[in-house]
Amino acid sequence: MLRLSGAHAGTHHAGPVAGLLAVALLLAGCGSSGSGGSETGSGDPSASGTVTLVTHDSWALDEKLVDRFEQESGLTLEVSAAGDAGTLVNQLVLTQDAPLGDAVFGIDNTFASRALEADVVEEYTPTGLPDGAEQLGGALTPIDQGDVCVNADEAWFEKSDLEVPKTLDDLADPKYRDLLVVTNPATSSPGLAFLLATIGAFGEDGFESYWTSLVDNGVKVADSWEDAYYVDFSGAGEGGERPLALSYATSPAFTVSEDGSESTTSALLETCFRQVEYAGVLTGSDNPEGARELVDFLLTEDVQSALPESMYMYPADPSVQLPADWKKFAPQADAPFEVEPTEVSEHRDEWIERWTETVLG
Structure with missing residues (x-):
């Protein structure tokens, strides 16, 4: 279904790299x-x-x-x-x-x-x-x-009679415990983009508290987008168990029903970078x-x-x-979260280190 860099799609950090695939x-x-x-x-x-x-x-x-x-x-x-x-x-x-x-x-x-x-x-x-x-x-x-955004498995939520979350704050709500998988910002460009979304939303002094709430709510961290989407996400059709996964706003265009009338997934456009x-x-x-x-x-x-x-x-x-x-x-977000490029350049490695200490311990 999807690619994603790397988008995707479009990541790095300053530490040593092990097991690089070439x-x-x-x-x-x-x-x-x-x-x-x-x-x-x-x-x-x-x-x-x-x-x-x-x-x-x-x-x-x-x-x-x-x-x-x-x-x-x-x-x-x-x-x-x-x-x-x-x-x-x-x-x-x-x-x-x-x-x-x-x-x-x-x-x-x-x-x-x-x-x-x-x-x-x-x-x-x-x-x-x-x-x-x-x-x-x-x-x-x-x-x-x-736009890097959290995606939802619409069918899973309908079957579970649970409302699909909309915002970053919703993702920390206990009713969505153990449902979300994201990617590591040290190894994944979508992961870093999502970290920046949380910094844009909660500020440099508030993002760690937000991530603590996600950890308390059972967030899972994968090393790559491919692992998060194809291994863990229930909406990818590969047997994953988590109905919320970090992906792209374009992803739902590739999970469309056979008759083309609807997508089985959706992007949470209030969570994007x-x-x-x-x-x-x-x-x-x-x-x-x-x-x-x-x-x-x-x-x-x-x-x-x-x-x-x-x-x-x-x-x-x-x-x-x-x-x-x-x-x-696959609409783009009207107001994706932003962080000034100069701020990213100056603080990226520091922010990743702080995220690592907060989320991975």
Whole structure:
């Protein structure tokens, strides 16, 4: 059903990384270097070469689009998955003197400052950057966005004759004891996004008390979105036992009934934090021109149009038409919680440490 970076979808923390997964998947094609223009295929089609994209485990793009990129650019695309988005950033920082690839996709706004501070991406601005899509540091290009929110298994609540919660405060209500699973902000970008939502809601001095109330109410913490959603969430159809799970506002668009009339899950739009996922050219890569061409490709209309159904995220280009059922089943939050990027950069590691002490002990 879903992906999620990393959204998703879009995480890191400052501590050591153990057991990092690096899986290289050769997707197909032939080769080239690219010129970095706004249109894919601007490079010499007779040239040859490989461009390696380092990304999170939730990377998914239609192979027809990958094939077209390879045919038009002359490049062979190799994809190396490095765990969740937080693990991805940690891995890039740890290997910055010997980059794992040429381009990166999946650094999100909760960890972008760490990547920029470590200089793991070089400055590059695509000429085809959509209106309203803002780069970070002249190096990270927005590709997609999505609201990280708690999701509810509507069928479970109906069967249990229990009202679906709406707010963050509701989640700490004893009547929802042992029903919620979230992800660890130290290892999961959705987990960090949700931590920031609670900081935006309760403040730097109040979020620990809120999390204490969630712990007292039996919250479960998973290491990754995939574990929380597919292993623990009852609404994913995989046998999970918890009817509340941290996911994305877009997730209910992929749990729609066979007749398309309703979704079996819903997003609690008063619990959200907006996540943006970025792509960039890795500093010191073997093929920076190919990496620039790949970043350009991710902004093309065909790729942006494919993101809702391949990555389950909103495209960075606001002019792209969305799937018809997204207005009904995947609306974005009207007022997601916010934390200033400068505050995230300054306090992220401290906040994660305080969360860890409060929740994990």
